[in-house]
Amino acid sequence: GPNIPLANVKAHLTQLQSIATANGGNRAHGQPGYLASVNYVRGRLDAAGYTTAVQSFSYGGATGYNLIADWPGGDTTNTVIVGAHLDSVAAGPGINDNGSGSAAILEVALEVARQGITPTRHLRFAWWGAEERGLIGSDFYVDSLSAAARANIEAYYNFDMVGSPNPGYFLYDGDNSDGTGAGPGPAGSALLEAVLAEYFTSIGVPTEGTDFDGRSDYGPFIAAGIPAGGTFTGAEGRKTAAQATKWGGSSGVAYDVCYHRSCDTTTNINDTALDRNADAIAYAVWNVAVSPPAPPA
Numbered sequence: 001g002p003n004i005p006l007a008n009v010k011a012h013l014t015q016l017q018s019i020a021t022a023n024g025g026n027r028a029h030g031q032p033g034y035l036a037s038v039n040y041v042r043g044r045l046d047a048a049g050y051t052t053a054v055q056s057f058s059y060g061g062a063t064g065y066n067l068i069a070d071w072p073g074g075d076t077t078n079t080v081i082v083g084a085h086l087d088s089v090a091a092g093p094g095i096n097d098n099g100s101g102s103a104a105i106l107e108v109a110l111e112v113a114r115q116g117i118t119p120t121r122h123l124r125f126a127w128w129g130a131e132e133r134g135l136i137g138s139d140f141y142v143d144s145l146s147a148a149a150r151a152n153i154e155a156y157y158n159f160d161m162v163g164s165p166n167p168g169y170f171l172y173d174g175d176n177s178d179g180t181g182a183g184p185g186p187a188g189s190a191l192l193e194a195v196l197a198e199y200f201t202s203i204g205v206p207t208e209g210t211d212f213d214g215r216s217d218y219g220p221f222i223a224a225g226i227p228a229g230g231t232f233t234g235a236e237g238r239k240t241a242a243q244a245t246k247w248g249g250s251s252g253v254a255y256d257v258c259y260h261r262s263c264d265t266t267t268n269i270n271d272t273a274l275d276r277n278a279d280a281i282a283y284a285v286w287n288v289a290v291s292p293p294a295p296p297a
């Protein structure tokens with residue numbers, strides 16, 4: 001997969017920070033900073049040649065929005081969706097949670113456009129609304145699909161918090177290889193995990209599994225039997241001594257001390273983690289959707 005320019009990903013974060021600052025300090029569901037965030041991402045995608053649509057829903061007395069962007073071409077009966085939630089909590093601008101995932105997938109989408117390629121599989125990017133209120137937007141989206149449309153989704157990759165300041169390198173544990181917690185994802189999830197693992201192995205960064213515990217937007221997809229995967233650099237949990245030894249950073253300190261706080265600003269990002277994750281996303285998109293290895297004859 002291509003190398004995704006970190007500076008471009010960070011420029012998107014700067015824009016999302018400015019949007020929050022201009023709109024009462026947040027980008028939360030039902031607040032003006034949310035719709036402004038949708039409009040920013042949509043404008044970049046439209047200019048690059050994506051077919052975009054905004055899906056509206058109602059929650060908690062406010063209108064919410066999912067932004068769906070399709071790259072023209074590819075086999076639509078084999079659609080790969082790459083998603084991130086674009087809303088923040090009300091307490092702050094949500095730059096790591098989840099400007100990071102939103103900006104990283106945006107830049108991967110723009111790289112697809114820059115290369116002017118037609119992926120083998122159909123490629124769709126999605127920015128979900130109201131994740132912070134209980135996976136509302138992604139749930140609405142999956143519920144809105146006909147059975148046939150659902151059957152055409154081969155894979156869902158989720159990116160929520162990929163630049164944590166004291167990062168871990170976690171992959172959703174599609175094969176339940178750690179044998180604990182939530183079980184495996186739907187068949188196919190193991191492969192999605194393996195592709196991401198291959199990337200991190202190639203750069204010499206060890207990873208750990210993180211359970212499909214229902215805390216992010218893969219939830220509605222796996223509930224519908226759609227294979228899912230993704231990366232995560234940690235939230236309120238604390239880095240262990242063993243993790244600090246292998247990953248660096250601070251033992252006994254939260255992966256993201258500003259999780260769901262007003263200090264989740266552009267300074268709350270570990271550039272190395274963000275860079276590695278953006279490149280991992282590109283690697284996965286290229287290997288699963290753009291030019292997947294031919295199936296065995």
Ligand code: PHE
Pocket residue numbers: 097131132160161215216217232235
């Ligand atoms: N979804 C959580 C949030 O947005 C963060 C999270 C992501 C937690 C992935 C666990 C796993 O607050």
Ligand code: ZN
Pocket residue numbers: 089097132260
């Ligand atoms: Zn959150």
Ligand code: ZN
Pocket residue numbers: 085097098131160161
């Ligand atoms: Zn989140």
Ligand code: ZN
Pocket residue numbers: 172173174175176177178193209
């Ligand atoms: Zn696993």
